[in-house]
Amino acid sequence: MTAFTSTISRKSEKVIDEQDVEDDTAALFYDKVVIPHLVNLKLSSINIHKIWHHPSHPPERNQMFSTLWSLCLEDLPKLKDTCFENGFEFPCLRDLTLTNCPLLRTFISKSVCGDEPQIHQPTQTNNSAVLNQKVVFPRLEKLLIQGCDSLEEIIELQALNANEAQSTSATRSTMAQTVMTKFVFPHLTHLGLDKVPSLKSFYSRMHTTQWPSLKFMKVIEGPKVQIFGEVEIPNQQPLFCVNEDTFPVLQELTLKTNDMIKGICDGKLSLQCFPNLKLLNLQFFPETSTTLPYSFIQSLPKLEKLVINNASISEIVRFEGHINEERHTSACYQLEALRLSQLPELTLKTLEPFLLSFKNLLSMEVSRCHGFINLMACSTAKSLTLLERLSIADSELVEEIISCEGEDLQASIVFPKLKYLQLSHLPSLASFSLAHHSLEFPVLQIVIVTDCPKMKNFSQGELSTPRLEHMHLTRDEDGELQWEGDLNTTIKHMFDQMNMQNSQAIEVTDQLLQLE
Secondary structure, eight states, rough: EEEEEEOOOGGGGHHHHHHHTTTTTTTETTOOOOOTTTTTTESSSSSOSSEEOOOOGGGGGGGGEEEEEEEEEEEEOOOOEEEEETTTTOTTOOEEEEESOOOOOOOOOOOTTTTBBBBBSSSSSOOEEEEEEESTTTOOOEEEEESTTTTTEEEOOOOOOOTTTTTTOOOOOOTTTTEEEEEEEOOOOEEEESSSSTTOOOSSSSEEEEOOOEEEEEEETTTTOOOEEEEEOOTTTSSSSTTTTTSSOOOOOOEEEGGHHHHTTSSSSOTTOOOTTTTTEEOOOOOOOOOOOHHHTTOTTTOOOEEEOOEEEESSSSOOOTHHHHHHHHHHOOOOOOEEESOTOHHHHHHHHHTOOOOOOOOOEEOOOOOEEEEEEEHHHOTTTTEEEEEEETTTTOOEEEEOTTOOOOOEEOOOOEEEEESSOOTTTOOESSSSSSOOTTTOOOEESSSTOOOOOOOSOOETTTGGGSOOOEEEETEOOOOOSSSHHHHHHHHHHHHHHHHHHHHHHHHHHHOO
C-alpha cells in the first residue's frame, strides 16, 4: 500500500462523537501496524485524539514512515498529540500540512534519554510546538500550518545526542556566553502560516534560521507574533531572526498581521535581507499611524510587484534627505505593478514622491483610498511612460486623476503605452483632468466608467484617443454606451442621460407623494 486516506462523512459524525467523547486514548494506529511502502497519508474529519499509540516501541519503529512523501492532517477537532516520539524520522517527506487542528499542541512527543550526552537541554517544559528538531525533515519542500489555535512555537529543540548534531541541522555556537541554535531547512520552497492566534515565536530561545531554497512565504493573522527581527533579546524572539543569509532566494512574501510593522516599519530590520524578492504583499492595520520607510523599499532591488492593503500608513516612503539620490532611483527601477487599497490616511502629498521612484511601472490600481482629492501631478504623469493599466475605484473624495495646479500647461501629457483605464465608483470625480492641457492616449483600447455621477467630461483640453474611436465605452455592468465620436462627447452624453434619469425618478417620486 502506497497511499492511505481516512475521512468520515458529516452524516455519521454525531455517532462517532458519542462513542469517543470520553476516550482520550483513541488512536488511529497502534504499535503493531506496519506500512513499509506508504507514500501518501491523509487524515481528515475524524474524531481521534492521537495518531500513533505505543506504550513503548523498538528503534526500528522509527523507520516506519521512511518512504512517506506527503502527510496531511486536516479537520481533526480532537487531535491533541500525534504521539510520534523524538526518534521518528521522515527522511523522504516533501509535503506537510496541518489544517484546522485546534487542540494540537505538539507534532512530536518528548522522549528524553537522560543517560545520553546532550548538546542542549531546555530548562523549561513546553509542549506547544509542531516540530521537534530531533526529527529530521531533510527533504521537506512545503509546510502549511493553518487553523491550529493552540500552537505557540513552530520548533521545540529537545535533547540531542552529541553525534546527532549534524543530522538535525541544529548546531550551537558561543556568542557572548550565549548558546545560539541554528535551524536550516535546505529544500523548503513553500511556507504558509495562516490563522495561528497563539503563535509567539519560531523558537523561544536564542537562534537563527536559514531557508536557502524558500521562494514563497505567507504569514496571515498571527496577532501575538513579531514577524521579523534581529537576535537581540533572548526572551523576546521574533518569528524569524533574520540576517543577509536567511532568505537568499525568497521571491514572494505575503504578510497579514497587526504586528507586521515591527521590524519593518520601525526601520530596525537589517537591510539586504530579501535580495531576490519580487512580490511584497502587506496587509495589516496597526493601531497607530505609521510610515513604510524608504530604506526598506530601497533594500529590495528586484521588487516587481508591491501590494499594500488595509493599513494606517500616512507615508509609504520616507525620504532621508538627499542622501543617495541616484541609488534611490535605481533601487525601485524594477517595480512593474503597484496596488494600493484601504489606506485612509494616505494623501497625494505623501504618495507623490513614491510614484516618482517607479519609472518602469506597468500597472497601477488604487481603491478605497479616501484621502485623495487627485491621484498624481502632471510631472508624475509624464514620468509614467510605460504605464499600461490604470484603475481607480471606490475613493470618495477624488475629483480628478491628474492635477496640474501651479505647473506648466504648454506641453501635452502623453500616456504612450496605456491600454486599459478603469474609473469606478468615484462619487466626486468631475474629470480625468480639470486643467486646460492636451491629453494623448495613442494606444488606449478599453475605458470602463462605472458610477461616476459628477463626471461631465473626460478632460478640459484637447484629447487624442485614436485607437478608442472604434471601440465602445463601457458604462456599467448593465450595458454599453453608444460611441459618440470621441471620448469627451461620450462621457458628456452619459452625464446627460444620468441627469435625465435622475430627473425622471424625482418626478415620479413627487407624483407618488401627491397621490398619498
